[in-house]
Amino acid sequence: GYVVPRGASVPDLRAHLAERLPAHLVPDMIEVVGHFPSTPNGKLDRAAFAEPAPRASGGLTDGLARLFAEVLSVDSAAPDDDFFALGGTSLTATALVSRIRLELAVEASVATVFDAPTPAELANALSAMAPTAPVAPTAPVDAAGGLT
Incomplete structure (x- = not known):
């Protein structure tokens, strides 16, 4: 998870989330950022976030x-x-x-x-482990390249 600090520490934020969410929804990694990047049309630019360094928590x-x-x-x-x-x-x-x-x-x-x-x-x-992209299901193909 990414957060812009507003006075709370990361451990306090994690404790706050743990009180309100099931354990599997509390982020294992919380990264503090100065601001949320946005695209030219004002939407959240997810691709602009730095990939957090993997670490067990x-x-x-x-x-x-x-x-x-x-x-x-x-x-x-x-x-x-x-x-x-x-x-x-x-x-x-x-x-x-x-x-x-x-x-x-x-x-x-x-x-x-x-x-x-x-x-x-x-x-x-x-x-x-590096996250992997889901593989799209494929339809069976016959020897001529057509769908079966």
């Missing part, structure tokens, strides 16, 4: 720990708890990846869970 780590606990049906998971040591399997890793995509709106893969099996490691791995 407590928000993503906390969200992942919550999902670990829910998927594995355990009371809680700490940032350094290993998914597989808590009872995770490849099947539950698939369920975890699905929940991460749906609830945290972060693209993840089962391979990433195997490579980074704790909430803290997974948050770092997901934060370091």
Whole structure:
């Protein structure tokens, strides 16, 4: 998220948002900017914002720990708890990846869970990944190049 400061600090803003929004809607990264850039016709120029440096935050780590606990049906998971040591399997890793995509709106893969099996490691791995553009569905094409 991007904000123009008006007296509140970033931690205060994050606390304010956490009181009013579900955890998965609170931005993991908040960047302070001097002003919001606009296009010549006065609309917000999203392309002019600098890409924030990827970094894991407590928000993503906390969200992942919550999902670990829910998927594995355990009371809680700490940032350094290993998914597989808590009872995770490849099947539950698939369920975890699905929940991460749906609830945290972060693209993840089962391979990433195997490579980074704790909430803290997974948050770092997901934060370091470049966002990918969605792929448009394609229609089947026959050998002559026509739609089937």
